[in-house]
Amino acid sequence: MNSKKLITKTTLYSLPVTQFNELFQDVSRIINNLKTRYTHTFSLQEFIDTDYTLLFQNRVSALTKAYPDLNYEKLNKDKLLREFRDKKDYKIKIIEKLQEIGKKYGLGEYDITLNSISLILEADSEKQDVNLRNGELFSEFEPFYNELMAIFNFPSSLEFKLECYDLFQNIYNKFKVERFYKNLKKLSPVVIFMFLKMKGYNITMKNLIHQMKLDETEVRRLFRRSIEVYPEYLKKNRKLIVQNQIRSIIDTFQFSEEFGVISEAILDKFWVLLSSTTESVVAGTVCILTMIVMDIKNPPKSEICRSLGITQSAMNYQIKNKLFEKLHIPGFKTINSSRELIKEFIKKNIDV
Incomplete structure (x- = not known):
């Protein structure tokens, strides 16, 4: 017999705010994992209420009754049976996880079950409603x-x-x-x-x-x-966002004022060609072009990319497809192997 106490909203309300918020986040992660595993049309309440162990056993009985010679390997090919088994086993894992969460937040004396998930969600909603009414x-x-x-x-x-x-x-x-x-x-x-x-x-x-x-x-x-x-x-003013990102790169890597002037000229000249991607990719592309024009080799391109949360391949694509191919200029291969070609091209198009 389970001697643990039943958890209530009163128990949850008594937790410190920070502790309750962390508990809520842990439970939210469980729900998100469930939705990821079983698609977003998945019903949490249906998962909680359904006895998948019984469904699994009934399915096995129905299959073996209809096909007496059915072996284990062929049983496993039944899609419905696999679904029931997966949900049955996953339910057990979630209950174990909930017990761990209960101990983590000092609720070890309480019986934390699947129904506790709905209770915690309701408690969070009610706490929000009270705060908003106030x-x-x-x-x-x-x-x-x-x-x-x-x-x-x-x-x-x-x-x-x-x-x-x-x-x-x-x-x-x-x-x-x-x-x-x-x-x-x-x-x-x-x-x-x-x-x-x-x-x-x-x-x-x-x-x-x-x-x-x-x-x-x-x-x-x-x-x-x-x-x-x-x-x-x-x-939103996308060009302003790019300008601010370039300024952030200038500050982070302590580039000179000249870097700012040249990068602004490149951005103005090629904005129409480059602007069809994200602001971060445009900013990174302009910074790399500026570094090539100014013969700046440090920091490496990878650090600029990391700072902006983009990939080097994205910049390579921009320079190759949006500039050289769009303007029908032959000879570009990669940023590293085409530095002189890039420098010559940029200098012809802006006043440096």
Whole structure:
């Protein structure tokens, strides 16, 4: 007989805020893994309520009754049987994981079951609703803003923070009853990212996900939905973003003022040809072209790429396809082997 106590919302509410938030994140990861494993049409409640062990046993009985000579290998070819077995085994793993999570947050005396997942999600939603009724949306949003700005070492001010909060509030309020999208913990980093991109900050979604330890599938889903309710994001000044990213590279690698002048000339001259890709790739391409014109060999291209979160092949593609092939200039092979050709081409097209 299980002697452990049944966990309740009261127990969850009694946890310190930070501890509860971390517990919620751990449970969210379990849900995300389930959705990834069983597609996004997967129903969490159905998974919790269904006895897959019984379904598995019944399926085995039905198959062996219909086909008495069926061996183990042929049994395994039955798609439905494999599905029931997989879900049966995965359920056991999740329950073990929930028990570990319970011990991690001092809940070892409680019986943490699959039903606890729904309970934790409900508790999180109710805590948010209480905070919002008390007019605490800003105080819920602010810690995420402060953490993100500190991690990326971006300068800030109260005016800048409030402007970012206005965007967050705008997008948040456009979500009516869409509980997933109205989750502050998930939505805040995405909206802050959008705000910083519109302001021309050097930040990529890849870096956001990595530095903030976010779930990539969730972030991209929230980002797409946020753009749907706030299409103004797509009107952002892309050239300004590229200019700011180039300035960030200049500061990071301590390039000279001349580097800034030449890179600006290259950007202006070739913007129409290069701008059909991401801002980071444009910035990286312009920086590499500038380095070639100025005979700068250090830092290596790989460090520029790493700083911008892009690949060297992306820049090679830009220079080859968007410049040399588009302008019908023969002879380009790779950036390294065609440095003199690149230098000659750029110098002919801008005043250096």
